[in-house]
Amino acid sequence: xxxxxxxxxxxxxxxxxxxxxxxxxxxxxxxxxxxxxxxxxxxxxxxxxxxxxxxxxxxxxxxxxxxxxxxxxxxxxxxxxxxxxxxxxxxxxxxxxxxxxxxxxxxxxxxxxxxx
Amino acid sequence: xxxxxxxxxxxxxxxxxxxxxxxxxxxxxxxxxxxxxxxxxxxxxxxxxxxxxxxxxxxxxxxxxxxxxxxxxxxxxxxxxxxxxxxxxxxxxxxxxxxxxxxxxxxxxxx
Numbered sequence: 114x115x116x117x118x119x120x121x122x123x124x125x126x127x128x129x130x131x132x133x134x135x136x137x138x139x140x141x142x143x144x145x146x147x148x149x150x151x152x153x154x155x156x157x158x159x160x161x162x163x164x165x166x167x168x169x170x171x172x173x174x175x176x177x178x179x180x181x182x183x184x185x186x187x188x189x190x191x192x193x194x195x196x197x198x199x200x201x202x203x204x205x206x207x208x209x210x211x212x213x214x215x216x217x218x219x220x221x222x223x224x225x226x227x228x229x
Numbered sequence: 230x231x232x233x234x235x236x237x238x239x240x241x242x243x244x245x246x247x248x249x250x251x252x253x254x255x256x257x258x259x260x261x262x263x264x265x266x267x268x269x270x271x272x273x274x275x276x277x278x279x280x281x282x283x284x285x286x287x288x289x290x291x292x293x294x295x296x297x298x299x300x301x302x303x304x305x306x307x308x309x310x311x312x313x314x315x316x317x318x319x320x321x322x323x324x325x326x327x328x329x330x331x332x333x334x335x336x337x338x339x340x
Contacts, residue, residue, distance in 0.1 A: 117272075119272075145325075147327055147328075155332070155333075156318060156330045156331065156332045156333050157273070157318070157330050159327050159328075162327060206272050206273070208273075208328075215261075215280070216261070216325070217263070217275065217278060218263065218275070218328060219275060220265070220272040220273045220274070220275075221272050222271055222272045223270070223271065223272040225270070
């Protein structure tokens with residue numbers, strides 16, 4: 114299947130700093146990518162839909178100024194956690210649908226964020 | 230909106246036995262139903278999917294069945310192996326809307 118990568122795989126940062134997470138579709142183009150957050154032993158919670166060339170669509174309760182999303186190209190979306198706080202510590206996962214395979218959605222390996 | 234219920238939340242089976250995980254969905258317009266396997270510390274991996282124009286799909290030891298009338302779909306794993314131990318998520322969507330996930334099933338295969 115198609116490959117989606119994320120970088121970094123894990124990051125530790127101090128409270129108040131910003132952290133950028135990259136999501137790339139390696140062998141296909143994605144006009145849309147999705148960002149999820151997952152707490153331990155829980156399901157994936159959709160945070161926002163990243164749209165190439167336009168603004169992201171955020172789910173209810175997700176602060177757009179806190180979680181900045183930029184879909185810079187057809188293969189790259191970035192999520193920036195601004196002014197991070199310990200409660201932002203989580204597992205962040207991106208996904209992208211591959212239109213050549215009927216919109217099958219492939220997930221990245223995830224980024225574990227720990228805010229001290 | 231769509232709501233996906235998944236059962237059981239945990240499942241333990243002996244190696245070699247079969248495992249069945251069931252999901253129900255609420256939106257009759259949903260037309261795509263994937264299953265993902267997630268190992269600890271990793272992203273979800275697509276293992277099989279089914280679209281609404283098909284009732285059953287099989288890939289080696291894994292099969293998925295879909296009952297559109299009852300709005301439920303199931304994952305069947307036969308001849309389970311220890312490496313099948315993971316958390317499994319079902320999901321549903323229609324058109325270009327985002328996937329809606331079930332809460333997951335933690336499968337343990339006991340050697």
